[in-house]
Amino acid sequence: MSDHVTPPFGKFPTVRPALDLRDELVGPVAEALGRWDAPEAAGSVLYVETDPEKADTAVFCETYDAPLEYSANCVVVAAKRGGETTLAACVVLATTRLDVNQAVRKHLGARKASFAPMDAAVEETGMEYGGITPVGLPAGWPLLIDEQVAAAPHVLIGSGRRRGKLILPGAALAALPGAEVVPGLAVAVVESTATAEPTAVEA
Template sequence: MTDDQPRPHPDPHLPFGNFSQVRSALEAADTLAAPVAEALRTWESREAAESVRYVDTDPGKADTAVFSESYAVPLEASANCVVVAARRGGETTLAACLALAHTRVDVNRTVRKHLGARKASFADMDTAVSRTGMEYGGITPLGLPADWPLLVDAAVVAAPYVLVGSGSRRGKLILPGKAIAQLPYVEVLEGLATAAG
């Protein structure tokens, strides 16, 4: 954004960030990845579904650090969703992990032990994209495959509001941390993530 362009003003209905377009995620279904829109539509907790806001953003600024600076969103209010492949014997289990952006998911210990795996690592990009139906850099906890564990760090749920992906690199979702705990197949874990550094 150049100096001569007007900066978007903070939306009074949002807890953080400067976004030019904000609307209910339920009303933005046409802009969301298909599994995300379907998850919102069928979410058993209607109150949780109605609490989700969609903010339109530049897909070229989707990466966490750039996004945080561009849209005035603290890292402590952003949560990243990563896909993990856990292997035991000849079987591989895929799971999703959600942690605040200033922390790092403890894949080698916490995730591996929780999933009862011999080895755990981040899934490769092609697997993450093909299995979620979402764009890399926009993967979100809403709309993940029904047979995947969704491991969420307790700090995410404790946050008043968090920003997560929308299923694509364009746009983000903002919702109360407690709403994430109401997603299907969620498991809230203490110590899932550790301080990044």
């Protein structure tokens, strides 16, 4: 194990392979890394130690010199159809806005789709709000990944808690169990408003 891993971007006090730190990660994330059936993808995941008070995307990027265009948000949505509600996770770049009403709703075949309540997202994932990540989501959840995320050489996402983040190739995210790459999942926003929706779960 090495304490001197060089991240693909950003300036962080500590950078380590996530597989080396499973005992320190949130349970669902640690379990997912350990059982991932794509060893190369799991081995590509880095954990960077960060201040939990600076976990929100825009503040984080400024503090750690991380490019906003390589930062991704994991948004939990609730899709309703025929009296049933399905929770799903969507991963989009921080420079974009998740198209919940059109792209997400239509892809999930739902009558209505909206951002999931914070309490429900936290309880169902076993992760902290503001740090929910696509690595370690509940089995059976749809995981939709915007094509821009999948095409990125590396992206920054949550670690399951507000302290720390994960960095991994976009292709590795697309290799997560059950993941679907969806073209047009997000729409571009101007830089001054390139933050997650108020009710979104930020990575």
